[in-house]
Amino acid sequence: MKQYRLLALDLDGTLLNDRSEISETNAQWVRHAVEAGVTVCVSTGRGFQGALPIVEQLGLDSPMITVNGGEIWTKPHSLHRQTLLDVEKVMKLHALAERHPDVWFWAYSTEGIYNKEKWAGDATAFRWLKFGYYTEDVPVLNEILREIRDWEGLEISNSSPYNIEINPVGVSKATALMELCRMKGFDMSEVVSVGDSLNDIAAIRASGLGVAMGNAQDEVKLAANAVTATNQEDGVAQVIRNYVLRT
Template identity: 50%
Template sequence: MTTFKLLALDMDGTLLNDRKEISRQNAKWIATCREQGIIVVLSTGRGIQLIRPYYEQLQLDSPIVAVNGGEVWKGLDQQYVRHAMPFEQIDRLRRLALDLDVWYWAYHTEGKVNRNTWDELAAGQMEWIKFGFRTEDSAAMAALHERIPQIGDFELTNSHPTNIEINPAGITKASGLREVCKLLDVRMQEVVAVGDSANDLAMIVEAGLGVAMGNAQEEVKLRADVVTDSNEEDGVAKVIQRYILRI
C-alpha cells in the first residue's frame, strides 16, 4: 500500500467552499495532516497575490503551484520557476476577446487584470503568465476554440464550463507538481491530488491518487481514481481521513 507524502489541493471549488472560505474541518484536518509529516501544497489557477491569505491562514511553509503551473514558488516570497507568455500573444488573445465581445482576464507578475481594469499603456511592460476568457454564449465559445490555436500553441483548460484558461503548451498543474516533487525528492506516485475542474485533470491523472470533488465536472469524476464529498461538505477533510491518514 502506497504511503502518500504530499497532498496537492486545488483551491476554488475544492479547498474553499462557495463563500471562498476554508471550513473549520478542512483547516483542522490539514493541520493534522501536516503534524503527521505530510506536505500540503496549494495547486491553483490563482496568482500568488490571491493565494497568500489562505496560505498564511493554514500556516503553510511548503511550495506553491500557481496560475495552473505557470509559476512554482518555494514559499510565498521565493519564486522557483516561471513560464511566461509573450506580450504579442496576450495582446492577440485580448483582441480576440474584444472581437467576440466576451469577458477576459489575465495574470501578470504583479497581479490580475480584466476587461474593466486593462491598462493599454502598462500592458506592454508587464511579464504575462496566463490569459482567460469567459462567456455563456455557446457560439462565442465555439469561435474561441476555433481561433485560439491560430494565435499560438497553448495549453487550454478551464475552471468552469463557461471559461477557457490559457497557459503555454505543456504547462499544467501536473508540470508544476513535477517541479515541486523534484524540489522535495517526492515521487508523483506518492502524491494525492484533489480538484474539481478541467485545469485539475492533468495532476489528478498523473498523481498516485487522483481525487475528484463531489461537485467536480463529470469528466474529472470519470478520470479520477476516487470521488470525495463536495466543497460544501468538507470533501478535503474526508480525503485526508480516508486516503492519507486512513482512520
C-alpha cells in the same frame, strides 16, 4: 500500504466552499495532515496574491503552485520558477476578446491582474503568465475555444464550465508538481491531487492518487481514481481522512 507524502489541493471549488471560505472541518484536517508530516501544497489557477491569504489562514509554509503552474514557489514569497506567456499571444488573445464585447476577460501579469475594466495600456511593457475568458453564453465560449485551439504555443484548460484559461504550452499543475517532486525528493506516486476542473486533470492523471470533487466536471471525474464529497460537504477533509491519513 502506500504512504502519500504530498497533498496538492486546488482552491476554488475544492478546498473552498461556494462562499470562497475554508470550512473549519477542512482546515482541521489539513492541520492533521501537516502534523503527520505530509507536505500540503496549494495548487491553483489563482495568482500568488489571491492564493496567499488562504495559505496564511492555514499556517502553511510549504510549496505553492499558482496560475495553473505558471509559477512554482518553494514556500510563500520564495519564487522558484516562472513561465511566461508570449506577449504577442497575449495581444492576440486580447484582440479576440475585444471582438466579443459581452465576454469578460482577464490576464495575470507578474505585476498584477488586468481585466476588461482595467486593461494594460501597452501590453508589451508587461510580463504575462495567463489569460482567461468568462461567459455563461456557452455557444460563444465554444466559438472562442474553437478559434484558439488552432493557435500554436498555448495550454488550454478551465477552472469552471464557463471559462477558458490559457497558459504557455507545457505549463500545467502536473508539470509543476513534477518539478516540486524533483526538488523535494518525492515520486509522483507519492502525490495525492484533488480538484474539480479541467486545469486539474493533468495533475489528477499524473499523481499516485487523483481525486475529483463531487462537484467536479464530468471529465474530471472520469480521469480520477476516486470521487470525494463536494466542496460544500468537506470533500477535502474526507480525502485526507480516507486516503492520506487513513484514520
